[in-house]
Structure formats: C-alpha cells, structure tokens
Amino acid sequence: MTDQLRRPRVGHIQFLNCLPIYWGLMRSASLLDVDLHRDTPDQLNSALVAGDLDIGPISLVEYLRHADELLLLPDIAVGSDGPVLSVNLVSTRSPAELDGRPVALGSTSRTGVLLAQLLLADRYGAEPEYFRTPPDLSQMLRKADGAVLIGDPALRALYEAPKAGLTVTDLAQEWKDWTGLPMVFAVWAVRKDFAAAHPGQVKDVYEAFRRSKELCLAELDEVAEATSRWEPFDAATLAGYFRALDFSLGDRQISGLREFARRAAARGDVPALPVGGPEFVSF
C-alpha cells in the first residue's frame, strides 16, 4: 500500500466521556476511514505530541503546552457548561478551609487537576499540600482532607460521598460560578504538518466527528442503555452524565478555553496562548 492510501491515525479516549462520540463513529460507518487508536487520555496526549497520531483528542493543558505544533478542529470538545459530574473535589471541610491541609490527587488528568489547584488557589485562597495517590476515596481521605477525583471514581463519589457527610464540589460548576463561562477539558487537534500534507483527509475526519456528534446527541438514551451493561451505573445515570457533557466548541466555549489558558499561564503552569489563539484548521 502506498503512503497516500494510509488511513489517518486518529486517537479516541476509551473513557465514558467520549463513548457517545465512539457510538456516532460506529453508526456512521466512519471507523472504516480511520485507523482508530483507543487509549487513555495520557497515552493519546503523548502520541499526538510525538507524531504517532495525526488527529485526536488532547487535554486542554497539553494542547496549551504544544499549541505551536497543533491546529484545533472546529465545533468539537469535551467540557460542560455547568456541572460535569465527573470532576469533583470531595472533602471533609469547605474548599477555603483546605489551605495548608493535605489534598490527594487521584488522577493523572492534567486539566482536571490543574482546574482544582487553580480554583482552590485563586478563588478560595487555599494552597493545600498536594500528593498523588490511586483514586480510592476512603483511602484518600484517611490521609487527606480533600480528594480530587476524575472520571468513573468521581461519578461514583458524587452519589456516595454525601451519604458519608462529605462535601462534593463539582469543579466545572465552580468554574462556571466563578467565570460565568463553560469549562473545556479536552479539544480535538491535528498536527500542523499532517494538516498541511493531507488537507482533504483532515476535512473528512472532521466531517466524521461532526456527523458522529449529531448522531450521538440524537441517540443519547440508546447509547446510555447500551453502555449501562458494562458500567457500574444504570442507564438513567449514564444518560444524565452524557447530557451534562458539552461536546461543542462555540464562541462561549472558546472564551472559557481562553480564560482557563490566561489563568493557568498567570500561575506559570502553561505557556501563554498566542494572541488570537487558539489556532483552528481552515477548510
């Protein structure tokens, strides 16, 4: 097979938050036209930056660190405009009272963890002692007064922690209350070199994701029903979760992205977004 015929190497996050997109890719038969690599967000971040993938989701923080090599696909992201349900601070005291206290980070999710640190520092004036640990809530709270949980363990904690008298803070809702803007956790990016060499393929992949998003939004209850079979959540819980997610990247989401970039850069956590950024692929 010649190089020209190589299918674009596209990343896909194998977690619940991207499952609706996968559903849509299947249902539109778009999987035939991509070489899909399903992996953890961390692995996909690294692969896209290393050039082992051409197109794929990347956490906002990693995108900001490599914005000069990447272009964003329009209209697709993973975020929320209000509660996201799956990015939570669970604590024995209020966020403001965590200053100087131990807080366990139960995830390698770069954007979620940075969001927690940024909110605690800048909104609540709290600088806890952070340490990393596996995402086991009761273990975490044996050694800490707060626990940052992301993904499935966060979703579980949302339903279980209040019964144990713990405070659950939805960090995307906090962000919205603070800034008035949606939170964007991951974006879809294409490597600049690939976009220059294969503009037609990038457009096709973009169209596939766009169709996929439309399909999955139209069939969310069906996705939830099919997924509940394999997840420790019932169909109604999953449908509520999928509906909390915001897969769009419109003007408000871009403002949220810029605001996060500005605040994270001010803390020295990421380089500043170039003026006029983020840079999108043009078709």
Added chain:
Amino acid sequence: MTDQLRRPRVGHIQFLNCLPIYWGLMRSASLLDVDLHRDTPDQLNSALVAGDLDIGPISLVEYLRHADELLLLPDIAVGSDGPVLSVNLVSTRSPAELDGRPVALGSTSRTGVLLAQLLLADRYGAEPEYFRTPPDLSQMLRKADGAVLIGDPALRALYEAPKAGLTVTDLAQEWKDWTGLPMVFAVWAVRKDFAAAHPGQVKDVYEAFRRSKELCLAELDEVAEATSRWEPFDAATLAGYFRALDFSLGDRQISGLREFARRAAARGDVPALPVGGPEFVSF
C-alpha cells in the same frame, strides 16, 4: 469496575479478508460490547493462545496446535469453496516441475503456507527448497521458480502475473479440485477457561458475529465501495474478492477442516485432531 463488568477481549484481523466482518460489527453497534483488538493474524494467534484475548479468529494451523485449550464458535470462519483469489502460488513453471527448485514463501500465514507445501508434496510430488522472504513478487522470482503469496500482494499478483507470462495457481481452488471440499483458513475460537467462566458473554459475542456476518453479506457492495477508497483495488475487484470468501462453517466446511487436519497431521505438521473434533462451544 469489577471483573464481572469487563468486556470480553475479542480479536479482529485487520486485513481485507475480515473487513466485511468489521463492517458488520460496526453497523450492528456490537463494538460497544467488546474490547476489540485489531492486529495481524500472527499477533492475534499468539494472544489467544497466551490468554491475552478471550475470543477471536485463529489460523487453522494454530487452532490445530492448541485445540485442547480452545472451543470453536459455530457458523463463522474465513475460507473459500473454490477460488479464494488471495492465496496464490505464482511460478515460472508448472507446480509438478517445482520439485527440488527454490520456492519463496512471502508470508508468515501459517495455514496458507502449509496448504502450498501440502499440495505441492502430496498432489504434485514436488518437494521444493523453501525459503522465507518479503512478499515482493519480482524480487522473489529473481531467486526462485515459485512464490507463495497471501493477502494483498497475492490479490495484486493475480491480476499482474499472467501479463508477465507467469502461472498463477489459486491454492484454495487446487484444494477443492483435489479433495472436493471447501478450504478453511481461519476459525473463531474461545478459550475453554473463558467459556466456562462467562458462557453468557460468549453467546453474546457469537450472536454479534452472526449478526455481523448477515449484515455484511447483505451490504457487500457498500463495503467494497467504502473500502476501495483506502485500498489499491477498485470497488468491483473488492466486491469480487469479498464474494469469493466463505465466512460460513457448515458441514462441508467442517469436512474440509478435518481433511486438512488429517493431511497436515500425516505430514507431522500438526497434532492429530481428537476423534469427534473440532470441539464447539455449546450454548
């Protein structure tokens, strides 16, 4: 997530001959219910034998070598009842004249290569000097009088070799002429330990493959059209290829499988199939 909720790990051959099955899995949304590992036949053979996969396709020869650990899924296989188009001996002389001559094996496909050796030895009384080499036909025939090609290079050779005055022998058609039976190249198997522990999951995966087969047979022209975009063959050629393939495993195919096992065991290439074998999973 508990172990009980783990999706079954299912193998899928990422070559053209299994693409219709993948299409069917997509179209029936069955991919949501499996942890699909797409890989080369060799890697999938090893993974299933090693217990890194629960269910998947396995070359007939590898199945025969590990029949005591595996159960077959009913009604699904990859083979042909006549020409298969993609398992070819290309030679400068007739098969019988290859005795003592160099023959290049351009594939690691275990069943295809053994079929070539078995036909040459037992049907034509020819024992060539075999050597392995990359599947480049003109390179192969610089050093050999015959070349065994499997998969895409074999399909290409089928259309190009006759123009160069070479003889193309379709090894599945030869098998049919010789034995009157279909040839089976790969079967779908489940590990006995997994089948005992998760009978319900095995049934569901089996049903998914059955639905997939029905769907892909009903939509073969569409599969061929969609696939031609990425392959060095046009839609009509691909449709012809997909129609040459036999995805069934009925009484005649099982007789073909037993006949191959008997002849291969007589040569000492595989252990004998146990009496009454192959052993199927029962639902």
